[in-house]
Amino acid sequence: MALLNDIAAKLVSASVGTLGSSASTSATLFIGRMPNSPDACVVLYEYSGFEPAQTFGTNAAAIRKPRVQIVCRGSRGDYATPRSKAESALSAIAGLSNQTVNGTNYLNISLVSSPVPIDIDNQDRFLIATNYEVWF
DSSP states (O other): OHHHHHHHHHHHHTTSOOBOOTTOSSOOEEESOOOSOOSSEEEEEEEEEEEEEEOOSTTOOEEEEEEEEEEEEOSTTOOHHHHHHHHHHHHHHTTOEEEEETTEEEEEEEEEEEEEEEEEOTTSOEEEEEEEEEEO
């Protein structure tokens, strides 16, 4: 969960959303679960990436390579806002390299797939997703 919290911190600092729980009335950025409200929100999900890469040396360590999906949702029938929010998230984190966030050194965050509509929920709200590979 630290990975998603770190990415959330980068998104908050770029004004992509306000981190909170589904019980928070002002939150627009969530981790691991999309709440029923607010309509317009951003959710971070971690999913399987590739096997860790081993490094050389006496204190060999593995470079972890999970993937993260960012899903943006808008109000009923609104495609433009979640699409724009997905682009803002992309600008905030894609291509970041050699940055330390909350004590973790992130070697690279690279875009796997550009913003793409993945669904329209049962309340006619568009879901736009981007996917990233994270090396740390």
